[in-house]
Amino acid sequence: MSRTAVLTDAQWERIEPLMPSSDGSRGRPFQDHRLIVEGIIYRFRVGIPWRDLPETFGPWQTVWKRHRRFSGDGTWDKIHSRILSKADAAGMIDWEVSMDSTVNRAHQHATNLARHTGGLSNYMNLLVEPPDHGIGRSRGGLTTKIHHLCDGKMRPLVMLLGPGQGGDSPMFPHLLDSLSVPRLGPGRARSRPDRALADKAYSSKANRELLRRRGIQAVIPERSDQEANRKRRGSKGGRPVGLDKEAYKRRNVVERSFNIFKQWRGLATRYDKLALTYRGGVVLRAITIWLKELGDMP
Template sequence: MGRGDLTNAEWVRLEPHLPALGRRGGRWSDHHRVINGILFRVRTGIPWRDLPERFGSWKTVYERHRRWSADGTWDRILRAVRRRRPRRADRLEHGQCRLDVLPGPSARGRGPQEEATRPEKRTTPRHHRPDEGLGRSRGSLTCKIHLAGEGGCRPMAFLITPGQWGDAPQMIEVLERSRVPRPQGGHPRTRPDRVGGDKTYSSRRNRRYLRRRQIKHTIPKQKDQRANRKRRSSKGGRPTGFDSEIYKRRNEVERTINRLKNSRAIATRYDKRAYVFHGTLTVAAIHLRLRP
């Protein structure tokens, strides 16, 4: 077993959720070796053609990853391993929501310096496709990863958008994707007991959504919003509650982001299509969830 490969305990948890090896017209290669190859590429960020021979044919590893990214297999596996276990049932009560940016150079291989020196004649270049999830931000083509995580540095849901998109409008979409299956079956849990975020997400739309769903939240208000409320006197309403001790738990989701960025293929985006990059991010999240 190489460094970064699945351990025996992780493989036991993952194997029941993988597709069957037999299929019409042929037989897949061993899932264990192929997934180790995918994890090796996600961790190191090397080109697919440079995968070591111990993982088999590089094209088999790449096609397995691309196909499972396209048909939603990786997302289904993440939902399965995200199933709540009794000893971790209390973690969901302090679910943190944090939407952060993981910038990287363009998927076409141009570095940030080359992008910064190009004249910005248009917001979106002619060769840019909508399915790439790229946008011009701070002088280069980048994308954003909006992340929601729970306690214990465990990612729950994420969303990939172009680099110029705002953070606050994506909060509701990320929360809608946070679905935790129940061990006894039935409808998955979609409403956390508490959501935390920084000032970026202090918008009227987000707070109205949280109140409507009866979700407690710890989100500080921005300075101009507090000043506007005071200027309106009694019409401004009461100040929102804020618990500084609960707010300190946001460091857990910050550490989750740092753990994801330990994978070089996530800290720097190498995948051209957004759905393939989404699959790469899902693989890293699955590996984090499998760890004890």
């Protein structure tokens, strides 16, 4: 395999039937899907401008437009969902999930945020470009935050985007609501993990109540201020928060999952102006991770 190619023949055969056959509006058939997808992967893997793509992938405009289309019409998410269904049918998904976020610096070529922007959103519709483009302004500069939920073996299940200064706790219900793995056969999609592991940033009554209502074990430590407030209220403060310390030791899988994502330089630093195309690269990385896990499995 050359340095400009990532997908094996077996991996491409798995996702090729899931690629759209035409652009839909004019009915023009897409050509060279594999070459284009390899070009998209190459760009995010090495972190270069789209204009600097090697000529072996064809016109860079075609590669970018195809990625923009697939990010906006849900193609990447559909492929990821289908691969998760295949993995779940084979019993490969570890349903002890962990969640966290990572802050990535936005390169100056990606910073199209107005200096005075109000109403920054901490959650974006996956297929609609948010007004703030998923970029926030803070003391550390302009940053984007990837909110991530992975299984117990570091494999990505849900990836959402928000501005860098956005809080983690408000994203907790969105991450859980976005977790849905369809069945290959009849039956409802699985959306309830066995337990959810998260750090103190996700410790809130609302999040714990959500997990309790859905029958999911919470493995989230209590913040010191919450503990002090509970003790100060005495019997009215409620029971102490239970924590499975042995299970909590496994929460580091989400940090290790981020390390795998950031092996692609175009994800470790955000170069994309659009949140849609940047998140599309994140989902594409998740697809390649799962393709490697599935291997030659039929």
